[in-house]
Amino acid sequence: MSETMGGRVIGSAPMSGTEPAGTLEVLQTASGRSIVRAVGPEAPLTQDRMAAEAASVATLPDDVPMLPREWFVDEVLPGAGRWVVLGYRNEPIRPPHDPWDEADLAAAVELAIQIGSSEAPPDLPDTLDLIDSQAWATIAAMRPPGLSAFTPWLSDKIEHLAEIASYADEAMSGKNLVHGALSRESILITDHGWDATSAHAVDWFMPSRGASYLDVVLLLPHLRVDGAPPPEVVMDRHPLPDVDPEALTCAVTVTAGALVLESMRPPQPGLPHGRAVQREVAHAALEWLRTRLGG
Template sequence: MIGSAPMGGTELPGTLEVLQTASSRSIIRAVGPEAPLTQERLAAEAASVATLPDEVPSLPREWFVDEVLPGAGRWVVLGYRNEPIRPPHDPWDEADLAAAVELAIQIGTSEAPVGLPDALDQIDVGAWATIAATWPPGLSAFTPWLSDKIDQLAAIASYAGEAMSGPSLVHGALRRESILITDHGWDATSAHAVDWFMPSHGAPFLDVVLLLPYLRVDGAPPPEVVLDRHPLPDVDPEALTCAVTVTAGALVLESMRPPEPGVPHGRAVQREAAHAALHWLRTRLGG
């Protein structure tokens, strides 16, 4: 090995690195025993990436190692094909934001590989019903608008099977940290996705709905403004409202749960995204 340099570009612990050897240059991510959940997710990504259709804008996998090293514990390492990529600009500029949204739209144009789970099994579509039944104490940290809306939101979410099902590929975890940008000159950019640890099949617009609250947290315009600039093709407005309702409920409920091992700040980010999703939901419901 000649040297390496971090380049960001992953939601999970285990920063992407550009690894330079005497004979080649690779992009890798390595996760040690301090983050066992992340190790499992990286192993899941290694398996998922190998099955993605060729047209899906992802970093192709080149090699994968999952070994227990003497005295060092388990290490999981995924090597990607070297590509001219970078993290999105921070704050977002219009070109990178457009590339990110178009990435989410493009993923949904691909048919999911056989054997992937249903997105409805990956997203907590019953979150509002759970909240209505338990009324968790942390709910008071969110907008008072919710106080008399929980049952209505649970009713809307009950149509998730009709609104959010489909054969399209769903990434399921698109964030700034899982998006990498390629510059093509003249301000033209395109995007690639990493963090393929929970792909599924569902409606073609799901990744856009799941992504936009996180983009808002990062300083992007409100979701409705983004969708005006980057319209979703052939989407039933009621189906979109149902998906936003489900996403907001899942974020609210997940953000009140204990932190996941190895991801100490994940719940705080989810709470911010939950606030953004609730504001979007209020907009769609005219509240």
């Protein structure tokens, strides 16, 4: 493994503000520095996602704003189980400020817009293969008991939301690149002075092809949970280019439905708090949807 990483490891230091699961570290080796994320056998889903990221980034266009990857290790170590390690080029980066400030928020939204301006490689799946556009129809048929915990507003709206979501193919399809998992944890910031910042994306484990604005729709509920202004306020400050309002409403509807349904499923291995996070983001998406539909 030391050959892959560029030589014997001399030292390391955690990058402050990054998540405990797969914390980013600055690794000093005999040949230089790398930014490293390492995950052991306690988080198999995260390991699989990192392996998927290693495969997908090699196919993405050069102009995509992502942290350049230098090496990748996926090995079963004697007595230690499987370890997956991603090594990125050493860049002057940091996590977004917590809470978000206006400069970092602008950089995050611009990142989502910039990703969507790139044409996706043709072999990527369609976004609608990865996001359940039939979630509201499923919820309407199941009427799961946990649904009442979200908002009473849903009680007589589910069939209407399923009807809106039925136009997902028309509203959300396209040839543009979609990251699909943008959140605070997948965004890294570079400072340029005078409060100017730019952002890079990591966690490319589910890139796809779709409409150019989809990453913005998927990101804004996450930002809202983190204390950012409501999505409509953010979009007023950072307008989306040439997006049909009805298509946008359809995408918000699909996103909210998928989050609601997923958040009621059993926990995923190695992500004990993942469903709770999804529920928070689902609440934010529902709040946005209610605004777009006029309350």
